[in-house]
Amino acid sequence: MPRLTIPAATTRAQDEGGALAHPAVGRDGLHSPVMDRDSTLIERSLDESLGALQATRSNPAVIEATDRFAELAAESVRRGGRLLVCGNGGSLSQATHFAEEWVGRFRNDRAALPAIALAEPATITCIANDFGFDQVFSRQVEAHARPGDLFVALSTSGRSPNVIEAARAARTAGIASVALTGPNGDLLANEVDVAIRIPTGRYADPVQECHLAILHAVVKQVESVLFPTQEDRAPLARSGATKAAPGESWLER
Numbered sequence: 001m002p003r004l005t006i007p008a009a010t011t012r013a014q015d016e017g018g019a020l021a022h023p024a025v026g027r028d029g030l031h032s033p034v035m036d037r038d039s040t041l042i043e044r045s046l047d048e049s050l051g052a053l054q055a056t057r058s059n060p061a062v063i064e065a066t067d068r069f070a071e072l073a074a075e076s077v078r079r080g081g082r083l084l085v086c087g088n089g090g091s092l093s094q095a096t097h098f099a100e101e102w103v104g105r106f107r108n109d110r111a112a113l114p115a116i117a118l119a120e121p122a123t124i125t126c127i128a129n130d131f132g133f134d135q136v137f138s139r140q141v142e143a144h145a146r147p148g149d150l151f152v153a154l155s156t157s158g159r160s161p162n163v164i165e166a167a168r169a170a171r172t173a174g175i176a177s178v179a180l181t182g183p184n185g186d187l188l189a190n191e192v193d194v195a196i197r198i199p200t201g202r203y204a205d206p207v208q209e210c211h212l213a214i215l216h217a218v219v220k221q222v223e224s225v226l227f228p229t230q231e232d233r234a235p236l237a238r239s240g241a242t243k244a245a246p247g248e249s250w251l252e253r
Contacts, residue, residue: 052206053213055199065196066214069178070221072150072194076176077226081148083115084175086137086166090208091154092119098152098215106219110227116144118166137166145173152178153192154211156204158185167191180214182207 056062073083083102085095095117102115118124118140127139141151151170155163158181168191170177177192179185182201189195196214201207 049206049209052198052200052210056210056213059199062196062199062214065194066217068194069152069196069214070218070225072176072178073218074222074225076148076150077113077222079148081114081146081150081175082144083113083150083152084118084141084144084170085115085152085154086118086140086163087154088160088163090204091156091211092117094154094208094212094215095119095152097212098219101216101219106216106223108223108227108229110223113222118144134161134165137162138169141166141169141173145170145175147174149173149175150178151175151192152180153188154180155185155188156182156198156201156207156211158182158188158197160188164188164191180211 076083083099085099086092087095096119099115099117102113104112118137123140124136127136131139145151151167153163153167158179163179164187167177167179167188171191176194178194178196179188179192180196180198181188182198182204185195185197189197198207198210201210
């Protein structure tokens with residue numbers, strides 16, 4: 001059997017003494033201009049993420065809608081309901097991430113909370129093959145939705161037909177619905193009870209980063225309401241309040 005030969009051009013650079021050296025680092029250990037350019041790009045990327053998060057945090061409509069999302073999620077748990085979560089690509093990964101933090105935990109040990117990410121591969125491919133890709137989530141909502149459940153849709157564009165169809169299926173099933181989308185997500189937003197629109201984002205990734213921050217804020221809030229720790233009780237004890245005052249957001253308390 002012939003041996004596999006790796007071309008010399010694909011191996012790491014070696015100095016004169018034969019020691020391996022990273023191509024972006026000189027023999028004196030200092031970063032090369034290549035690394036400097038990469039660092040600048042990384043800083044710009046982080047600045048872009050920070051800018052999107054700050055714009056989201058500063059938007060009253062986002063805070064109000066996220067607060068309502070947390071209320072609906074807590075109410076669903078109290079009524080014995082479940083979260084049904086969906087999205088495409090990276091948004092589906094975030095849907096599974098969000099669901100596992102309900103079933104497992106976020107920060108504190110507590111009882112398991114019911115959530116289903118509509119992400120099972122065999123189910124998705126079966127529905128896509130037999131009914132079309134536009135139905136991969138709506139068919140699952142039709143199968144699983146029960147009174148008291150909460151449907152959560154993630155879509156950076158707000159234009160994904162399969163997510164929009166799932167939101168319509170949730171409405172038909174009579175369950176509450178929430179959508180996290182981007183600045184131009186009106187098509188999806190118009191199909192749900194609560195829409196959280198990230199107000200900025202030329203590309204999908206800053207929107208997804210803001211979605212994840214909101215999902216974490218919601219699960220943290222629900223845990224603090226349903227399973228309060230001593231840390232959660234302390235601010236309430238100092239203020240004398242037992243719940244958010246009228247017009248006050250849980251997230252701003």
